[in-house]
Amino acid sequence: MKTNNTNTITILTVSFFAVAMAFLETTVVIYLRKLYYPEGFAFPLKSMDFFVGKVEFFRELATLVMIFSVSILTGKTRIQKFAAFIYVFAVWDIFYYIFLYVTLAWPSSLLTWDILFLIPVMWTGPVIAPVINSLMMIVLAAILLKAEKTGLHKILLKRDWWLLIIGSVIIIVSYTEDFIAFLLNDYVPAELLNVLYSPEVIYKSLSYVPNSFAWIIFVIGAGMHFAAIIDIYFRSIRKKLN
Numbered sequence: 001m002k003t004n005n006t007n008t009i010t011i012l013t014v015s016f017f018a019v020a021m022a023f024l025e026t027t028v029v030i031y032l033r034k035l036y037y038p039e040g041f042a043f044p045l046k047s048m049d050f051f052v053g054k055v056e057f058f059r060e061l062a063t064l065v066m067i068f069s070v071s072i073l074t075g076k077t078r079i080q081k082f083a084a085f086i087y088v089f090a091v092w093d094i095f096y097y098i099f100l101y102v103t104l105a106w107p108s109s110l111l112t113w114d115i116l117f118l119i120p121v122m123w124t125g126p127v128i129a130p131v132i133n134s135l136m137m138i139v140l141a142a143i144l145l146k147a148e149k150t151g152l153h154k155i156l157l158k159r160d161w162w163l164l165i166i167g168s169v170i171i172i173v174s175y176t177e178d179f180i181a182f183l184l185n186d187y188v189p190a191e192l193l194n195v196l197y198s199p200e201v202i203y204k205s206l207s208y209v210p211n212s213f214a215w216i217i218f219v220i221g222a223g224m225h226f227a228a229i230i231d232i233y234f235r236s237i238r239k240k241l242n
Contacts, residue, residue, distance in 0.1 A: 014074055018088045021066065022095035028059065030103060041106065043113065043209045053202075057118055067092065079148050079155050087141035090134035097127055113210045116175055121183075121196065123175035124210050129218055133171065136222065140229050147236035155236075160228045167224030174218035182208050 036046050048056075067088050075081030100106050107114065110128035117123040147155045156164075183192055183201065195201050 010074060014070060014084055014088050015091055017070055018091035019095045021063070021088075022092045023099050025063065025092070025096055026099035026103065029100065032056075033104065045115075045206045045208070047206055060118055063092075077148065079144050083141040083144040086137040090137035090141070093130055093134045097131065113213075121176050122179045122205060122208070123172070124179055125175050125213050125218075129175070129213070132222060133225075136225050136229065140225070140232075143229060143233050143236065147232055147239075150236050150240045152236050152239045155232060157231070160231055163224045163228035163231075167221045167228070170217060170221030170224065174214040174221060177214045177217065178211055179205075179208060182211070 032052075033041055036048060067085060070088060071081050071085035074084040097107065106112070107127045110131065111126045113124055114127050114130075115122060115124055116130055144155060180192075183204070186204065187195065187201075192201075
């Protein structure tokens with residue numbers, strides 16, 4: 001009974017942390033939009049002070065460090081640490097959009113395009129795509145913790161890791177493919193790698209307007225994640241029945 005209470009408190013604590021972190025990020029975005037997009041956010045991007053843009057880049061790195069740190073402190077085993085990381089990330093991401101909608105009435109729909117990340121290049125996509133990813137991450141975290149409770153010897157097999165890693169890479173491609181295609185209109189791949197963070201490319205990025213989202217690529221990546229989730233779930237069920 002004591003262990004169950006401890007687990008519940010831990011889950012609630014990391015959930016509160018993720019929600020609070022989401023609200024903190026929402027407030028930063030509110031300030032930026034009031035400064036640069038008082039009429040409402042839309043593509044193409046407006047010119048931003050270079051120093052502010054640089055701070056934004058490192059702020060995104062800082063959020064990952066925060067999530068990684070709390071997962072290390074929360075989990076006792078590797079599985080628990082990994083589950084905590086993807087759970088906090090997912091709750092943070094979902095509530096970020098909830099708070100944006102409550103405060104700014106944005107996005108107007110789940111198909112509204114957003115800038116999702118900036119490292120190493122701009123990630124863009126309709127809001128529903130990262131929300132789908134986040135919901136799957138929450139499910140995966142729950143299944144990992146349940147599987148560990150059943151005493152499953154190897155919770156994540158090599159095939160599961162490959163499905164999760166390759167699936168994640170494919171999903172990242174779906175988020176970055178349109179922006180990279182936009183840049184490749186003016187640069188060959190080798191040249192682009194050399195000038196990716198140059199003022200010239202940064203300035204060109206301001207004229208980028210999303211054209212289309214690579215749904216087929218996204219579904220393939222998400223499908224690989226789903227296959228890993230199903231594999232872990234049924235192996236844990238078989239272990240429980242035995």
